[in-house]
Amino acid sequence: MNEDENLDEISIDINVSKPSELDEFKQLWDEAAEICNANSNQPSFEGYVSADYRAVYESLVILQGHASTFLEWGSGLGVVSIMASRMGFEAYGIESQSELVEYARLLSRAYQSNAKFAAGDFVPDDFEWNPAKGHAASRSVVDAEAGYAELDKKLADFDLIYAFPRPEEHALFESIVKDCGRPGSLLLSYDADEGINLVRIKPDP
Numbered sequence: 527m528n529e530d531e532n533l534d535e536i537s538i539d540i541n542v543s544k545p546s547e548l549d550e551f552k553q554l555w556d557e558a559a560e561i562c563n564a565n566s567n568q569p570s571f572e573g574y575v576s577a578d579y580r581a582v583y584e585s586l587v588i589l590q591g592h593a594s595t596f597l598e599w600g601s602g603l604g605v606v607s608i609m610a611s612r613m614g615f616e617a618y619g620i621e622s623q624s625e626l627v628e629y630a631r632l633l634s635r636a637y638q639s640n641a642k643f644a645a646g647d648f649v650p651d652d653f654e655w656n657p658a659k660g661h662a663a664s665r666s667v668v669d670a671e672a673g674y675a676e677l678d679k680k681l682a683d684f685d686l687i688y689a690f691p692r693p694e695e696h697a698l699f700e701s702i703v704k705d706c707g708r709p710g711s712l713l714l715s716y717d718a719d720e721g722i723n724l725v726r727i728k729p730d731p
């Protein structure tokens with residue numbers, strides 16, 4: 527309590543990475559890398575490439591307090607969803623490869639996260655593909671049911687969506703969030719060349 531009448535006390539929420547949390551996450555990153563190396567010949571791991579977890583973690587630190595519900599598109603081994611859950615987000619992941627979803631659930635339990643995972647397509651059923659809007663053929667087109675029903679959620683329930691698109695998929699991913707997400711929601715993406723990008727879907731005027 528500040529007793530100087532010339533000074534107002536201001537409450538600010540400064541998020542800094544916690545060393546103990548980071549140490550634990552580094553173990554998670556190593557464990558995921560080991561699983562990946564051991565399975566590199568498996569067809570289910572063919573489309574799996576891990577993001578720069580440190581960069582994504584640092585983005586989540588900044589976004590703590592600005593979003594509550596979190597969805598990872600193409601959650602792979604679940605590392606980002608697990609970190610998000612441990613950091614206080616209500617976290618979910620959708621991944622088309624059920625074998626990866628099983629690994630994600632194992633890691634989630636091992637790292638005491640509440641993240642929930644579904645096997646399926648992250649593209650919602652109600653998204654309308656339109657090449658005129660730049661929805662070019664994408665390698666993220668999968669032969670699976672959308673994963674939202676298994677989570678009992680819809681895309682519009684999420685404040686923050688995280689994805690690791692291929693360079694040619696950024697516009698498509700933004701369109702999906704624009705068309706089916708909630709106005710005001712955030713799309714955080716990682717790109718091997720461009721690094722981290724964050725866009726907010728414009729709220730309705």
Ligand SMILES: C[S@@+](CC[C@H](N)C(=O)[O-])C[C@H]1O[C@@H](n2cnc3c(N)ncnc32)[C@H](O)[C@@H]1O
Pocket residue numbers: 573574575576577598599600601602603606620621622623626646647648649665666667668689690716
């Ligand atoms: C580049 S990896 C990213 C893994 C993790 N999200 C990360 O950032 O480290 C992309 C993942 O998305 C999955 N995937 C691709 N298209 C998908 C789709 N339409 N629905 C669900 N998962 C998909 C792939 O199987 C792969 O595991």
